[in-house]
Amino acid sequence: MRPKAGDSRNFFDPKVLSELRGLELRARRIMEGLVAGLHKSPFQGFSVEFAEHREYAPGDDFRHIDWRVFARTDRHYVRTYEQETNFDCYVAIDTSESMQFCSEISDISKYEYAQLLAVAIGWLVLRQRDGAGLCLFDDEVTKVVPTSNAAAHVHRMIESFGDARTKRSSAIGSCLHNLSRRLPRRAVVVVVSDLFDDHDQLVSGLKHLKHAGHDVSLLQVVDPAEQDFPYESPTLFRGMEAMDDHSVDPRSLAASYREEFEAFEKKLKFACQKHGVDHTLVRTEEPLDVAISRCLRARRALGTRQ
């Protein structure tokens, strides 16, 4: 499953889509704005044009249960409206050089995996009539595709990727600062990146987004080799993003490397919990549906706690 950039058919792989179809993307917070239907909103009745019935699910507002249908069928259905979801979801994708990494044990680079994730999330959001947008960044925000709830918007998102791969280094923290200033209103911001950057700046950017009222999710995409460090023979590691090269005996270094990686993850997770950001580590070998499901479960769990 190695899609070519700009080839939208890959992103609508039936298998991927069928797996995503039963999922629910729920905003964890009560969104400001015109959110109705599935999402709790302080602004009710913004649009009442009936669209269809949908089976009741825990969390749905009792007021939307269609009691007539219940009387006829003895089952709970809620009424949905054309513009019941009206939140914006921005998927921010890291396009820096480190995202191009693809190890021998993986079939897909982190960037390609991030693209799939973005499109899948965008498709999901659009399916709910919410607005989906896209943001690309490396050491700066290079492109922002405004949100739209049109079904065809996903194609625009895909086309926006273009040849976005760069050889520049990443500066996630500053990009998040920039993004928080550029987003016109509060939104769900899904950051897809390997997050291999300065921890403090990253947390600072996250805090800024949170402070601006955005609902932030971190999808950390890593290559399995980056986490497991499975190398045996002497290896010259050439640093991406103009980092130093290291010629090492991986066997003698693996344990320390893993410890460093785990420490970074632990520290990041702690910071995310502290600031109400859900964080999900995704390995590029992981199926997309599983990854997105885990992301949504993490969001739901965080929403329940909050």
Add this chain to the structure above:
Amino acid sequence: MNALSWSRVLPVPAFSFTQPWMLLGLVLAAIPVLIHFFYRRRYQEVRWAAVQFLDAAVKRNAQRHRFQQLLLLALRTLAIALLVFAFAGPMSNANLTLSQATGSRHVVVVIDGSLSMQCREADGTRFERAIDLAVKVVESSGEDDTFQLVQMAGSVPESIIAQPTNDRDQVRAALKGLECSFRRGEPERAWPLVLELLKQSNSGKPTAVHLFSDLQLHEWRDTATDVNKKLLADIAKQSDLTFVDVTDRLTPNLAVQNVSVDNDFVTVNETATLRAIVQNSSNTVTENRELRLVVDDRVVATRSVSVNPLTRLAVTFQHQFATRGRFRISFETDADQLTADDRAFGIVNVYDDVPLLLVNGKPSAQRMGQATDFLELCLNPAPEAGWKTPYKPRVVNEAELGTIDVQSYSVVFLCNVRQLTQSEVARLRSYVRSGGAVVVCVGDLVDIQNYNGRFFGKTGLMPGVRFQEVIGNSEEPLEAFELDAARLDHPLLSIYRGNPGHGLEQVLTFKYIRAAVSETSNGRTALQFRNGDPVIVESKLGAGIVCLTTIAGDDSRWSTWNTASGTYVTLMNELTQFAIRTSRSVQSTTVGEEWRRPIVASGSMTARLNDKSDLVPRVSRVESESELVIDEIPEPGFLSVFSETGTDEYLIAANVDVAESDLRSISESALRTEFLPGSEFRVRNAGTFLTADQRRTQAGGSELIFLLFALVVGLLISELLLASRVGLTEWLIFGTITIAIVCLMFLPASRVATLIVASVVIGGLLGRRYYRTAG
């Protein structure tokens, strides 16, 4: 603890190798280094994103990683190097002192030159092998090493190089110039000399003593006295003592020894029984070996003999001599590994008759009135009855004693001679010392004072013996003295032993001259009265013998011994035979010993050994007496000594010491337990005493090789554990196993088990490593 003691507990490894060319393999030790650099160059290249973790890990592990790499490299290199060392056959002196390892030392080389060293082994004689090994020691010595050289053989060990020298050419030449002797080995005689040399060296250098010997069993067992043990222990304490056993195995050896003649004296055309002992000192039966009797260089008889292991067999030949004279006889077998003892020599005197001189001290015209009459009759009692004796007695008056040539008589009897002049005593003394025999028969005329002053005096014939008083009264016998017939242990009385009723117990004596025999004298009582007073006393003097009877033989009133049961006849014949047998018959000696014989002639003497080599005898004079001395008879055979005037002539058979024929060696364990308990020394076999390229002796070569292999195993285990990056628990397990292996390593019986355990451990670790890698 002095420096020497410290040196004993602090061994300094100084290695040399049996196969030094194997050390070329040390270049293999470079393999791990080459592999290391090779792999450093042959790395894979990966573009890497998560550099920040790698960077941190590298920074955190940089020192440990570098140390681990170097340690692994060192372990691998060392393992290969030790393996190469092990294959090169290392030798070291475990007891080398620091100065030995780094500086010079003083070596006392002791070569055993005894007869048994002539034994031929596969590559030459034991002596030649000892010399070769000693030369190699010298040739491979350091420039500043000094040497002293001792050859031990016989009673006088010889210091060949007495002053320490570092001139290797001199030492080598001295060693090459040594010859193996025919002497017996007396190693204990060499110890004081070796100690003296060690003391002389006094150079402050560490000292070593190398004894090259066949360690003959009897030489050591016979001399295992406390004094000798202490001397040897002192040597071991003061030096680095090494016994180099130059024997290969227990060599079969058949030896001929102890040539003798059964007859008291051999006369012309009488059948003589010639006897020799054949000894087999090996553990195998010697079958059908030919034994030859050679008389005057002519083989006269042969016989096939078979001798059981470690036994002696007496072999006799019957032979008749057609003429009188002295005959050279020898018993010979076929040559074996030790040829020197395959032949034994003897001299046989063949007589027409035996001339005896009877000095009559009591002239008388009456029949049987002279002092010698009865004795003359006894010595030839019944010629008309066919009782033929070889004796040819001649009776002379005492006045003739001063002028007659006594040397031509086998025995001189002094029968009731009243007095002896000083010159007569001197002549008789010279005669006895040169191998003659004198028998004194007392009587009523004997002047006790004269005898005590001259005959029994210091310069007399029986020093230490004295007449005391006349006991009893022959005229009016009131008391009778009986002979002690129960004591028959003297050879003179051998004829009576086992013959009850022989007559001695019936003899009654009424008068005798009491004689006292000093314990410090050579006098020995052959027959005595029941009261302990001597009846017959014999005393050796020089090569001859003097006998004394304290009962008159010519007067039946003194005793019934010349009337009762023919006792006097028997005793006088036995006494005469005994006197002849123990005087003139002494015609053999042992190689390596000093030979001396009193001489009468004043002219120069010549000695010739085996009719070819001339020896130079010297004349030793003590007061007025002369002795001919040959300091040492160097080889077995016949020695003839004669004067220019022809007045004196001796023929002596020289034989090797019979003990040298036993070629068994003393074991190392016996050396350690019996001779040097608690002392440090080494015993090396010639095959393992490898001195070709080094000046150090081997010390536990096999142990060292085993140790090296064990170290290699330990290094490999360590390498595996290190490379596998094991945890604390595994290190603890490894430590326990290592300690167990080290403990087991020093128990020889458990070495196989140790290697098995080590193999299992290594195998397990390899498997584990492979499993991890594969996983």
